[in-house]
Amino acid sequence: MRGKFIVFEGIDGSGKSTHAVLLKERLEKEGYRVFLTCEPSEGEAGKLLRRCLTGKADLPEQAIAGLFMTDRIDHILNPVTGLLRHLEDGEIVLCDRYYFSSFAYNGLYAPMDWVIGINRIARENLRADLTVFLDIQPKSFLSRIEDRGATERYEKVEVLSRVRENYFKAFELLPDEKVCVVDNTKPLAEAAEDVYRAVKEAIEK
Secondary structure, eight states, rough: OOOEEEEEEETTSSSSSHHHHHHHHHHHHTTEEEEEEEOOOOOOOHHHHHHHHTTTSOHHHHHHHHHHHHHHHHHHHOTTTTTHHHHTOOOOEEEEOOOHHHHHGGTOOOOOOHHHHTTHHHHHHHOSSSEEEOOOOOOGGHHHHHHHOOOTOOOOOHHHHHHHHHHHHHHOOOOOEEEEEEEEEOOOHHHHHHHHHHHHHHHHO
16 A cells, blocks of 8 residues: 655644654654655755755855755655655654645745645655644744754844744645644654644544
8 A cells, every 4th residue: 555645844843754754753653654755855956955944055045945846846756765665665654844844935935826836746646735834922932943053044033923824824825734733832752642633533534
């Protein structure tokens, strides 16, 4: 049987990586085979994107949007490491960020319709069985980011406030996408239980 594709989305510091790891551990204890991945990927385009995000390289925002799309297509279709290969092998794939991140972040600097358009091939090849959006207020991210050290390209409260708004705008523009919004201002155990219930329902469909 084909596996299920679960995506975690949210602004920086929203807890995506933490919840993805917690969910992976819980599902594996139940006997599921789980593959955890993220975007930018570990591919060549992803490596360049990481350099741009950390200020080690610089490209115009439209070029960064295109580079995200390029990395995403490789992430999906790569015959060795691609998402489709893992799904065809029956694994549950958990992905930290996918195309909604492009719509929310790159959509700050280019028309969102254009960003959605250049990601058409990704949407046609692979949509999430469920996108889990971990919602926090941008001001909450400060302590989480400070604990991590140096900030990345978009990690400013005023920017992330607009990013959060863009996420909800994108959800409205694409009502056919399966999205679950989880309040991640709750205690971790409560939010993790909300995530688990939503994902388990998607897996069992």
